[in-house]
Amino acid sequence: MGINQLLRFAFVVVITCQFGTHGKVRYDGYKVFRITPRTQDELKWIQGVADRWETLDFWRHPTKVGRPVDVMVSPAQQLDFVRSASRPGLEITTWISNVQDMIDREAAEMINSKNDVNAVNFDYNQYHTYEEIFAWMNEFSSSNSGVSMVKVTTTYEGETVYGIRIAKSPFAKNVAYIQGGIHAREWISPATVINLIDRFVSKYGSDATVTSMLDNFVWIMVPVYNIDGYKFSHTDDRMWRKNRNPNTGGCVGVDLNRNYDYKWEGDGSKCAQTYPGTEKLSEPENSGSKDFLQSFGTDLKLFIDFHSYGQYWLYPWGYTEKVIAVHPHRDDQKALATKVENSISSVHGKDYLVGESGPDMYPASGASEDFGYGSLGVKYSYVVELRDEGTFGFELPARQIQPTAEEIYAGMKTLGEQLVAEYA
Ligand SMILES: [Zn+2]
CATH class of the missing domain: 3.30.70.340 (Metallocarboxypeptidase-like)
Structure with missing residues (x-):
């Protein structure tokens, strides 16, 4: 041998x-x-x-x-x-x-909660399979006015990635985009996006800030971006992160959050958790969502990508650990992130670290926050690491879904106020 x-x-x-x-x-x-x-x-x-x-x-x-x-x-x-x-x-x-x-x-907890899960009586305090989330999306969009499902992109295995589109006013032209679940095992991310969608829609008409956010912007919110990976994390491997591209001659999966087109870099083993793919936008998830998001042109005013864990609210650039002098929007991005963080921490006392992704966390090229800002030209482009700070990590207990959603909802309202003041 x-x-x-x-x-x-x-x-x-x-x-x-x-x-x-x-x-x-x-x-x-x-x-x-x-x-x-x-x-x-x-x-x-x-x-x-x-x-x-x-x-x-x-x-x-x-x-x-x-x-x-x-x-x-x-x-x-x-x-x-x-x-x-x-x-x-x-x-x-x-x-x-x-x-x-x-x-x-965690699996035992999910089995115990299964009885009260269906599309109509959806349990917002539990983690769900993709099938349950999809059923909820259908039910939610058909039973709320101004809410629909929109095709954002497709996956390697041929799934259609849908966003929930909230368009309450025919006059709203500007678009705010939020995605969750790009990394399969970060289950708190889809759960948070689902809860945000529910809160936005249910508070419309009674909460003045949410009403103005929804009257002035079309919101497109994707609970599960990496559907293939998310399904796999439920059926086969709880710790799965990447998509499910088989990568001829190596390990399965491309890290979608290293495969975007701004400053993409092509090194790394196929077996690494951060394998960036054979070329920028090689993965259908990302090439398709770029076409989709680009179609809004300069109307696209917000890009947020939710991850876990660590509690960070990060702005570009991510590709380098150096603070690059030419970055005209850094002050605005940072000022808004700081305001958002103040709102988040005022709810349950959880601090999120505000910083520039590369210099303050670690450099990663081809990542989403740089795609939003550098490729799509969206000034307010953020990557967020949700709870926790390292007690449970990816295995955040379901009882923390609500408090996480509550604090992020407060942060999103602060963010929405700024969007309305600046663009509406
Ligand atoms: Zn992640």
């Missing part, structure tokens, strides 16, 4: 063992380590580790001194990883000792 054959064999063994008897990927014994760099040196060190272990699943990348890094490691790799990441003074702690336990707890 040559080394290549041997590696392929080893790879197949790892993949096979990960599947349990029901075909679902299991995470028995998978740990999530937390490493918090306390000096620039330690930060550089962890960044080096992340570069070397490119195909490991970093739930939170190294960003700044003092900010935790979370990385999920299989039982087979734990010893090597800890050995390679260790250095004197650097503390590596186990945050989650068995990822499968968390997945099992």
